[in-house]
Amino acid sequence: MNANDVEVQKKFWTDVGGKIVNREKLVMVQFPGIYVLLRKQDYNGGSVGSVINHFGLYVKDFDQAVARWKAAGLNWEPGNNPGQGYLNGPDSVRVEIYENKSLSTPMGMHHIHLWVPDPIAAQKWYVQHFGATAGKRAQFETANVPGTEITFNKVDKPQAATKGRSIDHMGFEVRNIDAFVAKLQAAGIKTDAAIRNSTNASALRIVYITDPWGTMSDWTAQNLRFRISGLSLRPPVRTEVLFAPRRLPPHIQPAPSFAVSARPLGPNADMWMGIASSRLMSLISGVRNRILCEPPSLAHY
Template sequence: MRSLISILTLATLWQGGALWAQLATVNELGLSWGHLHVTAPDREKEAKAWITLGGGLGYNLSGNIPITFPGIVILLRQREVTGGSAGAVVDHVAFRVPDLEASMAKWKGLVTWWKQGNWGLKPEPGTKPGQGFVTTPGGVKIEILEDKSLQVPIVYDHAHFYVPESRLQETQAWYTKMFGAKPVRGEANTLSMPGGMLVFSKSDAPAALNVGRSLDHIGFNALSAESLRVFTKGLEEKGAKFERPPESSSMGMTSVLDNLGMRIEITKAQGGYFDLKQLDAAFHTFDEGGRRQGDPPRQQP
């Protein structure tokens, strides 16, 4: 209980910077960026780090702790991991801030202030001007990019994939075909989806898949059950390899494997983590017993 209260207290301190957060408008296929699914041995400790980064505590719609940023929601679950994100296919994710130096100094100061183990973000210098890195307690590597034109404190920017050079074009073509990702003019090996980008770099050897690591998988989001149904039908027609078939649940979760074997989750109604008005009519929250859509209400003792 004390840990929960401390998370809520920290969320309140930073909430003013996250009230403007929401998912992006969907593309022509009905999708936008949705979530990053993060696993940590201590998810409360991990949640404090993401809130310190600038996220807000979202509405509790599932068994995960939701941390919201403009363009993305971080879903935190507690579980042992096989390693951090560095060295995996999605090696890191990136956010933009208007003042890099001030942000890095703030995060470094908070790590010192807590003095209670590795609760904070571990700052590291970048390799070029306007760039820095932080790592969460659970091992998620985050690139921080300076954007002086930014009018909000922080915004999601991209997920960075490392792919063997021989498969770079094939992988980008797969994301374009399946999800409608668009090439970014003037940026090599970069695709855009509403809410953020997918950046691809060549790796000398095949990287480890993310499943089981701190950054377990990425996810895209549809607005409603009907738009998700139409989209998943299109995936079937395109020959997508389903890891988990579409299911009738509050989030309508399904997942496919990309050409490298990476899990990509597709859901609906994740805008509800930011604003309950964005939930579709079929939505209900899961209780701790895992009640699913259509189940009768639990009897209260």
């Protein structure tokens, strides 16, 4: 998040229901299925008026959540439908809220809403190049990827590009970043710059891509040459990259029921989700969804 004051943003997002997570140089707020990255940085406008108009979260108990947010002094804007509304956060960031009583967690990721003149063309582009699955929600065309929905709203004129706005870009992870970029380049899609190693988070490689409507996204992958000495297991619902050495260190004692599995997610074979659970581990890669909101010139990884 491009923020005038990171501490103000941290308070807002923790009041919403997120948890602060620090990873090396990165400050993030974690919700199930999404990380919101926070960074002090000037920006040239809020989310409204740019291609990423807002992003949306699910909440399990809508009335309870709204009451809590109002009590915390958050800017709540009721929506036109029951169980729906908006939080207007610091730095003019807009977040849509939907009730979903079937959630297994208090909150969860729902969608990223792009405002474009031609939703059908945008949907087709994301399906063709990013391996999304075409869909429809109410009046909106959608492109569904593991863990989130990219939603397209029709507008009369092009919106401002996301780079430099308070929501600067969105981001995902892929299993093989070199193969992913090669496939895009073969289709005539140019990356904003070459793949590079992260300078802010170890073992990550990153590339930026801007779609024809001005939505910037970053794509990251674990650097397989990087070795770690520990293991972090997370619930598969978060669809994060998960990897480990071939044998766990002695101080890690997994449950007897552990097993290893990995399966492709969606039509893009480069995207995988892994579930790790054995004393002898394989290298498993996955896809993580998150909103990334700082310009690439800051070398945020």
